Amino acid sequence: MLVVRGSGVEGATANGPHVLTVALEDYYHVGAFNRLIQRGQWYRFERRIERATERTLDLLDEYGATATFFVLGWVADTLPELCVRILEEPAPELEHLVPQAPPGLSAPVNTILGWGKWGVLVCGVAGLLICGGKMAIGHRNRATFAADGATGVPWVLAGLSLAAVASAIVGVFL
Numbered sequence: 001m002l003v004v005r006g007s008g009v010e011g012a013t014a015n016g017p018h019v020l021t022v023a024l025e026d027y028y029h030v031g032a033f034n035r036l037i038q039r040g041q042w043y044r045f046e047r048r049i050e051r052a053t054e055r056t057l058d059l060l061d062e063y064g065a066t067a068t069f070f071v072l073g074w075v076a077d078t079l080p081e082l083c084v085r086i087l088e089e090p091a092p093e094l095e096h097l098v099p100q101a102p103p104g105l106s107a108p109v110n111t112i113l114g115w116g117k118w119g120v121l122v123c124g125v126a127g128l129l130i131c132g133g134k135m136a137i138g139h140r141n142r143a144t145f146a147a148d149g150a151t152g153v154p155w156v157l158a159g160l161s162l163a164a165v166a167s168a169i170v171g172v173f174l
Contacts, residue, residue, distance in 0.1 A: 020067040022056060024049060024075050024082070042074065049075060053082055113167055120163040127156035 026049045028037045037045070060067055069086050076083055131152040138146025 020065060022067050022069045023072075024053060024069055025072040026075070029072055029074070039074070047079075050079065050082060053086070057086065109170075113170060117163075117167055120160065120167075124156055124160040124163075127159070128153065131156060 026042075026045070026047055028042060028045045056067075059065075071083060071086075131149045134149025134152070135146045136149075138144070138149060
């Protein structure tokens with residue numbers, strides 16, 4: 001679970017913004033203890049995470065800093081009030097995190113995607129015509145040829161669907 005706290009990235013310098021991330025997990029959650037402490041036994045240990053998180057939040061408030069909190073799923077399930085406490089301040093605007101194409105690259109990539117879409121469409125139509133032809137030829141005394149044509153139709157349709165979804169996903173990021 002990702003929880004963002006604060007009103008933006010503070011402390012920008014000539015070297016760029018300072019970014020702070022906090023991983024919310026207790027000492028017994030560490031992967032190095034996996035063989036010694038199984039997940040089903042975590043409830044038996046003293047929880048220090050609330051006190052440590054409160055201290056971290058106090059420090060952030062004291063210095064006017066912001067942070068991104070990565071909350072272990074078990075912690076979020078067991079201590080939902082801790083996540084609520086982290087979210088007491090509004091989250092920063094995250095528009096700058098939306099992936100965008102490098103400047104000047106959008107037009108050529110869109111052209112290539114457009115050609116690719118047409119190419120996939122032409123190949124799909126050709127594939128369906130070939131499958132239909134096999135089924136028509138196989139209808140006359142060649143049952144296996146007809147079966148090969150019939151089994152090819154779902155593959156052609158799956159390929160067309162996959163290409164359509166892929167181009168839509170790539171289009172979202174440009």
